[in-house]
Amino acid sequence: MAVTHDLPLISTLATGLSLAFLFGLTAAKLRIPPIVGYLLAGIVIGPYTPGFVGNIKIAEELSEIGIVLLMFGVGLHFSTKDLMEVKKIALPGAIVQMGAAILMGAGLAYYVWDWPLHSGLMFGLALSVASTVVLLRALEEHNLLQSMNGRIAIGWLIVEDLAMVLALVLVPALAATVAPAEGAAAAETSLALSLLAALGKVALFIAVMFFGGKRLLPWLLGVVAQTRSRELFTLAVFVAALGVAFAASKLFDISLALGAFFAGMMIRESDLNHEAADRALPFQDAFAVVFFVAVGMLFDPKVLVTQPLNVVLTSLIIMVGKSLAAFLIVILFKYPMKTGLLVSASLAQIGEFSFILVGLGVVYNLLPESGRDLVLAGALVSIALNPLAFRFSRAIYEYSGRSARLSSIFNISPEADLSQLTRNEKVTLKDTVILVGYGKVGVHISQNVQEAHIDLVIIDSNREKVDALRERGLHAIAGDATHPETLQEAAISKAVALAVAIPDPFAARRIVEEAKILNPNLRILVRAHNDEEMDYFYEQNADLALTGPREIGRRMVEYLNDMRKTKPAAKPHS
DSSP states (O other): OOOOOOOHHHHHHHHHHHHHHHHHHHHHHTTSOHHHHHHHHHHHTSTTSSSOOOOHHHHHHHHHHHHHHHHHHHHHTOOHHHHHHTHHHHHHHHHHHHHHHHHHHHHIIIIISOOOHHHHHHHHHHHSSOOHHHHHHHHHHTTOTTSHHHHHHHHHHHHHHHHHHHHHHHHHHHHHHTSOGGGHHHHHHHHHHHHHHHHHHHHHHHHHIIIIIHHHHHHHHHHHHHTTOHHHHHHHHHIIIIIHHHHHHHHHOOOHHHHHHHHHHHHTTSTTHHHHHHHHHHHHHHHHHHHHHHHHHHOOTHHHHHSHHHHHHHHHIIIIIHHHHHHHHHHHTTOOHHHHHHHHHHTSOOOHHHHHHHHHHHHTTSSOHHHHHHHHHHHHHHHHHHHHHHHHHHHHHHHHHTOHHHHHHHTOOOOOSTTSOOHHHHHHOOSEEEEEOOSHHHHHHHHHHHHTTOOEEEEESOHHHHHHHHHTTOEEEESOTTSHHHHHHTTGGGEEEEEEOOSOHHHHHHHHHHHHHHOTTOEEEEEESSHHHHHHHHHTTOSEEEEHHHHHHHHHHHHHHHHHHHSOOOOOOO
């Protein structure tokens, strides 16, 4: 049998990810966000550049998996209570900000470019919604995912996603309204019916998830966990994420991302939610890279040469106009300046829903192809520059914090949330031990440190664990210890030792490296899984590295030796 090498899935994945790794590594070495490298990889294998051309359809479908897994992970850490806490700002804020972006985009297209009004509305709508992938990545990198401000940004995004669900349903009806006059009455009826149907489907889906999924999904994970099969549990997590997302899309016309988000929220009710997150996390990272590659493949670089001014104006609406609107809304609602800056930086980009909208717009003749190119150019520019938006917002906040007048005007004060120790804690803590990971190993370390009456700060990525630890009076923060900001928030400058008890060896290595940079005198105690890891940690000047099997063997030998010493001498035979 002849072996064929015409495998578009394998070739697109292999080429795209290989180039993404190469360009991402180069970007990181140049101190540029790796996302820029991933986007460039997509452009290289896209249809608008010479050489190998990847399969864009396959890349888009694979990137959808990444979005589903990301939103599933957010749902695992975002409870109904969290959503209700931010509804007063997220709901009106997202609606008003989207309205402002639509007006800016429609005004530019209608008055400057002489497009029809319906094309301008489609263009503005595409610029109004931020990318899920980019926003979550940015919040994770800045250790803000568990903070109150991070939850506001996520809640804002959820409202935008809900609005986009309705928008996608209404696009065909909008196309009917631009038909000849004799169809106007029918078009208005169709628009009203479509809106009611979309609202009804969303409400029905939410009801089904809260009354059925809230019981079924945690029960299912519990049943699978009893089998003690790692493979089955991982499969169950993927079935929950992808299965619910697909069912929501097919049965209720809900977006895949929104379906996965609610699936995560329901599984959050299970005691196994942190294990579910651990199973999904590695795949989230890989498929998120595929998403950026897919965005790059859609981009035609010619638009930068043929319409440079239009690209600049589009990018300004996304990064300045939309962000300024979000900032003013947050300030008008009397939230702190830090919240306004974070939300505005988070939303200073566009992504997956924008691509879907412009695709539909072109299909229904609501948007010219040049409009699609401009939206993609704006997406590329805004995604690439989004890290700079965060740096710029931080610089503004720090500058304002140094001015007493500006501090009082904008209500600048430290955030009282789970990602930070309180100011009083930072003052009172002395000669602390920082424990990273409150799992099966971390629990025992914590107990022994407390019994020794040593100050302890616990870092864990699971928000629920941190909540429970704080209720018990312990010092704990929620965050990713691979980021130096998290270690600094844990008062690493005052620490005498760092105990790393997480199961991920790659993350443990990064934590050790960052900790040594921040506090060279720190004693490092780390959990290893094999002799190779032990050797690596000792090369990194770790003070103590332990593996389970070796410690079990050592303790058994000690017990046997003690037993021999205490055993009474055998009586001599008569």
